[in-house]
Amino acid sequence: MGRDSSGMVAYHLLSPRQAGPEETSVRHLLLWAARNRWLKDRLPRMRFVRRAVRRFMPGETLADALGAAVPLQAAGIRTLYTHLGENLANLAEADQVADHYIAAIDQIVAAGIDGEVSVKPTQLGLDHDADACLAHLVRIAEHAAAAGSYLWVDMEGSAYCEATVALYERLRAVQPKTGICLQAYLRRTAADIERLRPLDPAIRLVKGAYEEPSSIAYTSRRSIDANFLGLAVRFLLDGRGRPIRLGLGTHDVNLIEQVADQVEAAGIGKDGFEVEMLYGIREDQQYRLAAAGYQVQALISYGEHWYPWYMRRLAERPANLFFALRQLLP
Ligand SMILES: Cc1cc2nc3c(=O)[nH]c(=O)nc-3n(C[C@H](O)[C@H](O)[C@H](O)COP(=O)(O)OP(=O)(O)OC[C@H]3O[C@@H](n4cnc5c(N)ncnc54)[C@H](O)[C@@H]3O)c2cc1C
Structure with a gap:
């Protein structure tokens, strides 16, 4: 690596x-x-x-991450795992990354943890060969599904957005227990959601954190938040009765509560979507929201790098x- x-x-x-x-x-x-x-x-x-x-x-190893998940799980907070990685020097390194995630899924299950994994397509070779990247995603997703779990695909900078959405379309056709991250700051995201809608997708909506130009992205905090709110509410309302899944990947509790308020009248409760935050950030809110009936998931990173x-x-x-x-x- x-x-x-x-x-x-x-x-x-x-x-x-x-x-x-x-x-x-x-x-x-x-x-x-x-x-x-x-x-x-x-x-x-x-x-x-x-x-x-x-x-x-919590530490460099998956065991450290799983240890940190125990008190969270006791409070009803599920977990997501990401192995901090390095740029791939060649495609062969993607095999090691995929093998790592396969083994990680087994260890998560063996530890009795209700957890899922989240991967970056470039870690699985997207820069080198999209078909090979898809093959790795399918292999990890099928292993996760067989273990009763799920695979999430992260979204990187906008240069990868089209390729990642296209990968997800192909992945989801083969293995439904898969989700994709979409970024509310990108102007294209509303169209991407419509494009994916026939697949009844699982979406993690985040504000997005790469530096993107205003030609393709909303750049003021107010417009990003407004787009986030609109996209989340519309996705939930349009998806009523369908097997969709929505994760709100944000620490912005005010925004989360606004989404909850706006869908409540349509009969969608706090358990009708998920709240995803990073380990160690706004932990008090993670516990508070879980106690208040939200489905909370914490993303735990681990690794030497x-x-x-x-x-x-x-x-x-x-x-x-x-x-x-x-x-x-x-
Ligand atoms: C589970 C998860 C997965 C993600 N996956 C992706 C991905 O695949 N692609 C992608 O582009 N982005 C991803 N992100 C990052 C996301 O796009 C935002 O950059 C990040 O979440 C910070 O924005 P915010 O939504 O929390 O809102 P902000 O408006 O930035 O923050 C809201 C509040 O949260 C608190 N807060 C935020 N960050 C910190 C911090 N570091 N330390 C302490 N307090 C903080 C502050 O009180 C702040 O006022 C992910 C985020 C999460 C939680």
Whole structure:
């Protein structure tokens, strides 16, 4: 496998629409640090950095991730797993990634955890060969379905959007227990949902975190949130009585509650869709929403190549940097 880790993590970037000028400078510094090889070789060895990363990642192994799932599951919070990866140097490396996820599904089941896996198409070779990538997705999806689980396909930058939607169409035709992530900031997403509707798709709707130009994306927070709300509500209302699945992949509790309010009158309750958040972010809200009757899922990342992913997590919300620096104190 390659040494760098970017494909799996880029969606943790904060887009400038959410940051003031000072935050933007700190964000650029953190993103520079994420790419800096000298720091990448040294910082992960420092104890305070290793302690700080624990806030967002329970550990480097799947066993660590499964351990963290136990208290969540006891509170009715299901889990999703992503192995932090590296850019593929060649297609053969995708075999190892697929093998890893197959084994992970078995370990999740063996641990008695109600969990699903979420993968990035570029980790399975989309850059090299779309048919080979599909073959890997089908293999993982069939293994997941046989284990009573599900496979989610992440959405990367807009350059991959058309290829990923097309992959999902082919995947879903073969294995229905599969879902795709779509990004509310992309103008094309409404059309993509209509295109997928005949498949009764499972969709994880997120705001989207890559930096995209205004020619193809909504760029103000207000317009992204409005599109998110409209897409979610319409998808749920149009899908009434159909075997669709919708995950709201956001920490924006206000938005989640607005979706719930707007579909309630149509007889869709809080258990009519899912709420998906990242491990360690707004945990209090994850527990609160689960106790209030929402179907909550936490996405847990694990793997050795966490340094760039963690720096980007800090960049997403520079206030988290203070937490990291506090770990320097005895
Ligand atoms: C389960 C899951 C899967 C995802 N998959 C993808 C994907 O495949 N493709 C993709 O493009 N994007 C994906 N994303 C990322 C998503 O697009 C957003 O970039 C990310 O969720 C941050 O935006 P938000 O919706 O939480 O809203 P925001 O408006 O950014 O945040 C809402 C509130 O949440 C809190 N918050 C957000 N981030 C942090 C943080 N790092 N630390 C502390 N508090 C925070 C803050 O209080 C903030 O006010 C995924 C997100 C989740 C939760």
